[in-house]
Amino acid sequence: MESISKSIPKRDHFPKISGSAKYVDDLSFEGMLHGKIVRSTVACADIKEILIPDLPEGYFVIDKNDIPGINSVHIVDDDTPVFSDGTVNYVGEPILMVAGKDLKVVNRLMKLIKVVYDEKEPVLDMMKSETIFYQYGYTKGDWETAFREADKIIEEDFQTGYQEHTYMEVQGMIGFYENGKSIVRGSMQCPYYVHTAVKRAMGLESDKVQVIQEEMGGAFGGKEDYPSILGCQVAVAAYKTGKPVKVVFDRSEDIICSPKRHPAKMHYRAAIKNGKITGIDADIVYNCGAYTTLSPVVLQRGLICATGVYNFKNLRVRGKGVKTNTVPNGAFRGFGGPQTFFAIEMFMDHLAKEIGMDSLSLKESMVVKQGDDSATSGKYHFHIPFPEMIEKLDQMSDFRKKREAFRNQTGRYRSGIGLSLVYHGCGFTGSGERDLIKGVVKIVKNTDDTVELLTAGTDMGQGLKTAFAKIASDTLEIPLERIIVQNPDTDRVPNSGPTAASRSLMVVGKLLQRAAEKLKRDWKPGEYQEFVEKYVHPDFMIPWDLSKFQGDPYPDYSWSANAVEVKVDTLTATTEIVGAWGVYDVGTPIDMAIIKGQMQGGFLQAIGYGSMELLDVNDKGVIRNNSFSDYIIPTSMDVPHLETEVVENTYDNGPFGGKGAGELPAVGGAPAYVEAMENALGVNLHHTPFSQEDTMKVLEAFKK
Amino acid sequence: MVTFSNGYLVDNLADALKIRSEIDVTPYAGGTDLMVDAKEDAVYLFLNKIPELRRIYSDEQYLHIGAACTYTEIFENSLSPQILKDAIDYLAAPAIRNMGTAGGNICNASPKADTALIFYVADAKLRICNTSGERILPIEDFYVGRGKTVLQKDELLVEILVPKQGLEHYYYKKVGARQALAISRVAFAGIFTTENGIITRCAMAFGSVADTVLRFRDLEALFVGKSIAEAKSIRSQFIANYEQAIVPIRGRVSAEYRKSVCMNLLEDFLTQNGI
Ligand SMILES: Cc1cc2nc3c(=O)[nH]c(=O)nc-3n(C[C@H](O)[C@H](O)[C@H](O)COP(=O)(O)OP(=O)(O)OC[C@H]3O[C@@H](n4cnc5c(N)ncnc54)[C@H](O)[C@@H]3O)c2cc1C
Numbered sequence: 001m002e003s004i005s006k007s008i009p010k011r012d013h014f015p016k017i018s019g020s021a022k023y024v025d026d027l028s029f030e031g032m033l034h035g036k037i038v039r040s041t042v043a044c045a046d047i048k049e050i051l052i053p054d055l056p057e058g059y060f061v062i063d064k065n066d067i068p069g070i071n072s073v074h075i076v077d078d079d080t081p082v083f084s085d086g087t088v089n090y091v092g093e094p095i096l097m098v099a100g101k102d103l104k105v106v107n108r109l110m111k112l113i114k115v116v117y118d119e120k121e122p123v124l125d126m127m128k129s130e131t132i133f134y135q136y137g138y139t140k141g142d143w144e145t146a147f148r149e150a151d152k153i154i155e156e157d158f159q160t161g162y163q164e165h166t167y168m169e170v171q172g173m174i175g176f177y178e179n180g181k182s183i184v185r186g187s188m189q190c191p192y193y194v195h196t197a198v199k200r201a202m203g204l205e206s207d208k209v210q211v212i213q214e215e216m217g218g219a220f221g222g223k224e225d226y227p228s229i230l231g232c233q234v235a236v237a238a239y240k241t242g243k244p245v246k247v248v249f250d251r252s253e254d255i256i257c258s259p260k261r262h263p264a265k266m267h268y269r270a271a272i273k274n275g276k277i278t279g280i281d282a283d284i285v286y287n288c289g290a291y292t293t294l295s296p297v298v299l300q301r302g303l304i305c306a307t308g309v310y311n312f313k314n315l316r317v318r319g320k321g322v323k324t325n326t327v328p329n330g331a332f333r334g335f336g337g338p339q340t341f342f343a344i345e346m347f348m349d350h351l352a353k354e355i356g357m358d359s360l361s362l363k364e365s366m367v368v369k370q371g372d373d374s375a376t377s378g379k380y381h382f383h384i385p386f387p388e389m390i391e392k393l394d395q396m397s398d399f400r401k402k403r404e405a406f407r408n409q410t411g412r413y414r415s416g417i418g419l420s421l422v423y424h425g426c427g428f429t430g431s432g433e434r435d436l437i438k439g440v441v442k443i444v445k446n447t448d449d450t451v452e453l454l455t456a457g458t459d460m461g462q463g464l465k466t467a468f469a470k471i472a473s474d475t476l477e478i479p480l481e482r483i484i485v486q487n488p489d490t491d492r493v494p495n496s497g498p499t500a501a502s503r504s505l506m507v508v509g510k511l512l513q514r515a516a517e518k519l520k521r522d523w524k525p526g527e528y529q530e531f532v533e534k535y536v537h538p539d540f541m542i543p544w545d546l547s548k549f550q551g552d553p554y555p556d557y558s559w560s561a562n563a564v565e566v567k568v569d570t571l572t573a574t575t576e577i578v579g580a581w582g583v584y585d586v587g588t589p590i591d592m593a594i595i596k597g598q599m600q601g602g603f604l605q606a607i608g609y610g611s612m613e614l615l616d617v618n619d620k621g622v623i624r625n626n627s628f629s630d631y632i633i634p635t636s637m638d639v640p641h642l643e644t645e646v647v648e649n650t651y652d653n654g655p656f657g658g659k660g661a662g663e664l665p666a667v668g669g670a671p672a673y674v675e676a677m678e679n680a681l682g683v684n685l686h687h688t689p690f691s692q693e694d695t696m697k698v699l700e701a702f703k704k
Numbered sequence: 705m706v707t708f709s710n711g712y713l714v715d716n717l718a719d720a721l722k723i724r725s726e727i728d729v730t731p732y733a734g735g736t737d738l739m740v741d742a743k744e745d746a747v748y749l750f751l752n753k754i755p756e757l758r759r760i761y762s763d764e765q766y767l768h769i770g771a772a773c774t775y776t777e778i779f780e781n782s783l784s785p786q787i788l789k790d791a792i793d794y795l796a797a798p799a800i801r802n803m804g805t806a807g808g809n810i811c812n813a814s815p816k817a818d819t820a821l822i823f824y825v826a827d828a829k830l831r832i833c834n835t836s837g838e839r840i841l842p843i844e845d846f847y848v849g850r851g852k853t854v855l856q857k858d859e860l861l862v863e864i865l866v867p868k869q870g871l872e873h874y875y876y877k878k879v880g881a882r883q884a885l886a887i888s889r890v891a892f893a894g895i896f897t898t899e900n901g902i903i904t905r906c907a908m909a910f911g912s913v914a915d916t917v918l919r920f921r922d923l924e925a926l927f928v929g930k931s932i933a934e935a936k937s938i939r940s941q942f943i944a945n946y947e948q949a950i951v952p953i954r955g956r957v958s959a960e961y962r963k964s965v966c967m968n969l970l971e972d973f974l975t976q977n978g979i
Contacts, residue, residue, distance in 0.1 A: 104744075412972075571968040572879045572890070573961070612881055616956075629887060630956060635797075637884035692881070692889075693961045700964060 002648070004474050004656050007593035011465040011485065012215070021215045024172035024186045025248045032174070035062075035099040035237050035247040036106050038113050039257060040088035043122035043325040043621030047086055047095070051114040059100035059109060062233075066240045069203030073229050074196050080291040080328070082201050082232045088117070089290035090327050091621050092257035094229075099237050099245050122325035124621050126287035127265060131323035133288050134296045136303055138549035140377055141314035143271075146279025150271035154354055158268065158343035159687040160670075162615035163261035163332060163608075166633050167460075169217025171226055171258055172248035175234030180204075182235045185212040188227035189219050190498035191456050195490045197228035198235045209235075212489045219460040220605070221331035224500050225293045226258050252626040259330030260615065262286040262298055262321075264339035266306075268347045271314075275355050277366070282306045284319035284340060289328035295321045298329075300429050300546075302336030304553050307375045308344035309386070309421045310366040315375060325621050331500060333602065333666040337424060338609065342688055345420045345671035350684050358403065359675070363421055364390065378542045378552035385649045386421060389561040389583040393419070396643055397563040397581040406679050415578070417565045418675025422668040425554030426651075426660030427503040430544040434537040437497035439507060443472070443515040445529040451476065451519070452484040453512055455496040457504045459487070462662055463594035464504055470590055471509050471655045475516035476523075494532065502558065502660025505590060509655040511535065538653055556651050558660045559585040562668035564607065566676040573696035575677065579641040580607060584664060585649045588657035592646075599644040599665045606669020608634045610688045711748030717756040717862065721835045723749055725858040733757075733772045734803035736796075737812045757807070757862060760784070766829075766865040771807025775819075778806060785866065787826065787874040787893065791818045794878045797885045807861045810843070813851045813916075816888045818878060821911035823864060824919050825893040826871055831863040840865065850915040870897050870905060875973045879965055881956075888912040889957050892969040896977045903927045903935060906977075908970060913952040913962050920949050927979075935979045946970055 015021035052061055064071050064083040073080040084095045098109050123129050147153060173186030182202045188194055191211040198209050211231070216223070230247060237245040249258075264286050271279035286302060288295040299321040306317045352359035367386045374380055394400055402417045409415065427433055442454040453472055459465040469483040476483075496508045515533040522529065544551035565578040582603050589595035612632045616624040625631045644665075650657025670688050678685050681698050706713040711729065714720045723729060729749040732738055738748075751757055757772035760781045767783055778784050779792045779801070795801060795818045809817045810830065822828075823843045831840050832855065843864075846853050855861065875894040880886025891911035897904045906927040910918040923945045927935045935942070952962035 571972055572877065572965050574879055576883075625956065632881040632886075634882060635884045638882050692879075693957055696961050696964055 001592065002588050002656065004470055005589045005592045007591050008466065008470070008480070010463050010594065011469065012459060012461065023169055023217055024174060024214050024246070027174065027214065029174070029244040032244040032246055033099040033101055033241055034103040034106055035097045035234065035245045036110050037094045037233070037247065038096050038098065038110060038115065040084070040091055040093040040095060042088065042117050042119055043091050043124065044120045045088050045117035046120070047084060047088065047115060048118050049116040050096070051116070053109065053112040055109065056105065059098065059105065060241050061096055061098055062237045062240050063096035067201055067236050068239060069201045072200065073232050074200050075225050075228055075293050076296055077292045080229060080293065082229070082236060090325050091623070092327055093290065094233065097233060097237050097247070099241055122621050124324055124326060124617070124619070126263065126285055126322050126324055129322035129324050133292050133321045133323055134299050135320040136300060136549050137316070137318035138376055139316045140375060143279045143281060143314040143316045146271040146314040147269070147281065150273050150278060152272040154270045154272065154351060156268050156347060156350060157686060158266040158346060160264045160339045160342050161689055162263050163613050164255055164615060164631055165220040165222030165258070165332060166631070167218030167220055167222055170249040170251060170254040171223065171230055172246070173227060173230045173234045174244055174246040175238035176244045177235070177238040177242065181208050181210060182239065183210045183212070184231045184235050185214055186227060186231070187216050187223055188213055188231070189223045189458050189460060189500055190227070191458065191488050191490050192495045193224070193228050193498055194231040198231050201232040202235055202239065210489065210491045213458045213487045215487070216458065216460040220333045221335065221500065222258055223460065224331035224498060226330065251628060255626040255631060256623050257327060259293060259328055261332040262288065262295070262329040262336070262339065264302070266340065266343040268343055270347065270351055272354065277312065277351060279314040280307050280312045281316045282318070282340070282343070284317070286319065286321045286336070286339070287324055287326065287329065288321045289324060289326045291328040293328045293330040295329065297429055298331065298336035300336070301425070302340045303549070304376060304425065304429070305337045306340040306344060308341060308348065309368055309423055310348070310363070311368045311372050312375070317375070326617060327623070333605065333663045334424065335501065335663060337667050338606065338670060341420070341422045341667050342671045342674070345422070346674060346686065349675050349678065360400065360403070360419055367421060374552070376553060377550045381540055382556055382651065383649055384559060385585050385647050386559065386561065388647055389559065389585065392645060392647065393561045393563055393581055393583045396645065397565065397579060399563050402565065403679060408682070412570055414568045414570060414680040415565065416568070416676040416678065416680025417563060418672045418677070418679055419561065419563045420668040420671040420675065421561050423557040423559050424502055424660060424664040424667055425557050426506050427554055428501050429553050430546055433503070433507060433535060437535070439497040439511060439535040440494040440532060441496045441508060441511040441515055442494050442530060442532050443512065443519055445519055447526055447528050449525060450482045450484055451478065452486070454493040455508050455512065456488045456490070456493050457496060457508050458499040460499070462598060463591060464499065466594065467505055467590040468509060468512055471513050472516045474656065475513050476520050502663045505661065506651070506654040506659045507535065509590070509658060510653065513655040555653060556659055558587070558664045560664050560668050562603065562672040564669070564672040564676045566673070566680055568677070568680045568695060570699055573692045573699055575611065575692070575695065577607065577639045580639050582644045582665060582668070584644065584646050586646060586661035586664060587651040587654050587659035588648060589646055590656065590658050595646060595661055596644055598661055600642055602665025603642060603644065603669050604634050604639055606666045607639060607673050610670030610673035610690060612689055612691060614689050614691055710746065711750060713750040713753060715753050717754055717833070720749060720751065720754055720860060721833060721858070724860060725835045728857070731811070731860060733805040733808040734774060736800050736804040737808055762868060765868060767868055769806055769864045769866065771861040771863060772805050775801035775804050775806070785826070785871045787871055787876055788819065788822050790876045791822045791878070794818070806864055810846070810864065811853065811855065811861055813847060813853050815850060815914060815916050816912045818888060818891060818911065821891050821893050821909050821917050823866065824917045825895050825907045825909040826866050827907070828867070829865040830861055831865060832859050833862045834858045838862070844919065847916045871895060873897055875976065877969055890962050890965040892966065892973070894973040898932070901931050903930055903932070908973065910950060910966050913950060913966060915953070918950065920946070923949060932978045939974060939979055943967070943971060
């Protein structure tokens with residue numbers, strides 16, 4: 001283990017454990033008003049009329065007419081309105097805000113407001129959508145010949161469901177308007193995204209908008225895009241009322257209107273010749289919901305991952321993101337990868353059965369290695385440690401032996417074990433780092449020889465402040481206590497880019513390391529010094545061309561091998577998870593406890609995605625299970641035996657050899673779980689979440 | 705007595721019943737049901753400091769469990785029957801078990817109440833008091849529907865009376881959506897006793913499938929007084945009766961799923977008892 005990997009207490013550990021940390025909900029300001037948002041109760045309609053009662057003094061209604069700039073939230077595209085422009089496109093779409101001093105009065109006023117709709121037939125089924133937001137495709141080799149000359153063509157359909165982030169802290173923001181300046185503070189991953197959005201909605205110049213991140217209780221991607229929407233709303237409300245306006249959701253509001261993981265339907269075909277897979281053809285649909293938010297990039301990542309970690313010589317991948325009258329879907333740990341990885345991993349398992357091999361042998365025989373072309377005709381430039389990882393996983397889980405032993409069982413309990421091999425590409429997809437983000441960091445040495453790291457990177461509980469501090473401290477060879485990392489404030493920090501895409505440590509951390517190296521060389525005790533460092537694109541990368549969908553989408557990848565063992569009770573169709581084992585390559589762990597925490601939490605979240613996390617949207621487009629008693633996520637009791645290990649495979653372009661980690665564990669859990677269910681039940685399975693009821697259907701079918 | 709802005713804290717049963725007879729108050733035991741959707745203007749009668757409601761003791765026939773005893777207290781008491789402890793072990797999580805009470809579980813009148821299921825199958829009785837006296841009734845007679853009981857505005861549930869004999873040979877299975885903090889999707893409890901080879905009791909209760917916990921005494925009676933071999937010979941008829949009697953409602957899980965689990969567990973219960 002590298003010395004930097006040795007764990008230290010996380011910077012947010014004591015405040016959060018002791019309860020002294022202050023979240024948005026805990027903050028109060030002189031004259032502050034509380035806002036609540038009136039939301040659409042129907043999935044698709046024109047608003048005919050809004051009936052508003054007489055408002056008591058000091059109470060306000062804020063709607064589209066109060067927006068000084070443009071009624072549009074900039075995310076990737078600009079189609080999301082700040083407040084409804086007269087139509088509504090999903091249940092939960094914001095129409096207006098009521099704000100005032102007493103939240104109880106606000107709640108009472110909310111109930112008195114009547115929105116009269118002219119309802120239209122909503123589109124809820126993604127396969128029936130006629131609005132394609134985005135569409136991409138690519139090929140490699142000669143896929144047509146492969147299919148024409150195949151001995152056999154296998155076709156299957158796969159489906160993955162929604163997933164809700166269930167961060168502990170719900171969405172919350174406070175807006176201020178003071179002396180012609182808009183200030184927004186709150187729970188967010190990306191202060192500069194919010195900054196750009198607020199500028200546009202408020203019609204203000206950059207220096208008239210300030211965005212400050214507060215202490216956060218989790219995000220998982222759910223606070224990448226949504227805070228831009230809420231940020232604009234509180235900014236407009238503060239502008240109209242002249243008072244600070246705070247909006248903090250309750251849990252059911254959060255579940256109803258915040259973005260989720262995109263549900264997907266995926267049609268796969270494989271060409272088989274002489275017992276080998278000679279071609280793959282994937283046709284993928286992602287349900288974007290009513291507005292585009294981050295969907296283009298989510299879809300791109302999904303398509304890049306569509307053929308998994310295997311070296312297929314001939315392939316075609318096509319995909320589209322379509323509109324439906326449902327809550328807009330957005331960023332979620334894994335960002336498009338978990339859907340297609342689920343499909344390809346299950347498909348490989350099924351193809352292995354067709355060919356007469358066991359699935360791990362098939363996977364091992366096709367897994368990519370250094371120097372291979374990638375699916376998008378880029379290159380795997382660095383060592384891929386799958387052989388070591390698989391060996392380690394087998395030692396930990398006894399996978400091969402169990403898999404064999406669990407064939408053809410009878411009796412009340414049936415065991416099963418499944419395995420998945422996945423990656424997560426580190427950093428922004430395509431040429432985003434070079435062309436869009438162009439990250440900048442600043443490092444300041446104060447006269448007392450403390451050093452402050454200025455980046456837009458946010459700590460949402462994942463440990464970024466701690467990791468950044470360790471990188472600077474080890475580079476400068478000064479004690480950690482002398483490194484200052486504060487929550488970003490756009491008036492103080494340069495735009496180092498969003499805290500997303502598993503990029504912060506690898507990309508921003510590297511910039512900090514470079515800046516620290518410069519400071520170290522030029523260290524002047526007792527003097528104020530500052531150094532700015534700008535992003536440099538790695539020169540080894542094969543340029544990404546989005547129009548062809550070709551090139552290196554990422555400089556490097558993090559890899560993982562996952563195994564899950566289950567025991568199914570055939571009487572109740574309940575499944576006990578006997579064990580879960582994960583082996584990860586995230587480069588050098590900058591802090592072992594942080595990495596283990598991320599891997600274990602992410603793995604559990606991914607098992608939830610594969611098994612019990614079922615979002616129930618009814619035929620009117622209403623999310624029915626909008627509470628924690630009905631949207632079920634796993635507890636630690638559900639996976640009491642969860643083991644994670646890392647293999648160290650340093651990435652030279654990352655700080656101290658580190659690369660992306662945060663999203664990786666969210667990718668491989670679902671296919672490993674569902675493959676284990678296949679092994680236990682002896683059938684092929686095709687969807688997530690694979691629930692108790694699904695298990696019962698399989699068992700009942702056996703009886704017949 | 706302490707008066708709060710939202711209610712009354714009393715330290716004896718007589719005072720509690722007096723308040724109950726005079727003021728429209730909501731009894732508050734652990735609050736773990738009440739606080740979920742707390743009514744802003746509610747006036748509470750806090751029960752957790754009333755000694756008469758916090759005792760667990762036994763007389764010749766019954767184990768008396770005070771209505772305001774927490775799950776943790778019941779679980780840790782050596783007098784408590786194992787079947788009840790099993791149900792508590794799978795109920796919610798430690799924090800809720802430290803606050804929640806068996807009385808609250810019963811009075812909340814949810815068909816998903818895990819300990820109410822046990823009290824059903826165990827033939828437990830409820831001791832209910834008001835200022836003029838008490839009445840004791842079998843738990844089945846307490847319910848009139850989902851969320852509805854015969855409890856009058858001036859009454860409190862004081863004790864649960866659990867028969868001391870005959871609970872040793874039991875079967876219990878709770879099916880939730882996960883391993884902890886899970887509300888029952890189906891729960892099944894069975895008690896089986898024989899004397900000299902003759903079945904004296906074959907009780908079965910089904911939770912979470914209908915508006916109240918289900919128990920069919922008339923169907924159970926079919927086995928009583930029979931030998932195992934005789935019971936075996938009419939097993940399929942016995943099962944068919946239940947197949948007809950259990951009509952689950954759809955909730956977060958389908959009626960079909962609930963039905964399959966009920967029937968599977970019932971059959972397993974019989975099989976395990978040699979039938
Ligand atoms: C996170 C969570 C998980 C849960 N999991 C489970 C579970 O797994 N299984 C389960 O069965 N339940 C579960 N519950 C529900 C709840 O914890 C139980 O029903 C508990 O037993 C309620 O007891 P209490 O003392 O908290 O009731 P309270 O909330 O105090 O009262 C409930 C109702 O009973 C009335 N009441 C209470 N005591 C008396 C009395 N002595 N006389 C007359 N009326 C009375 C109250 O007025 C109220 O209407 C869960 C609840 C939560 C919040």
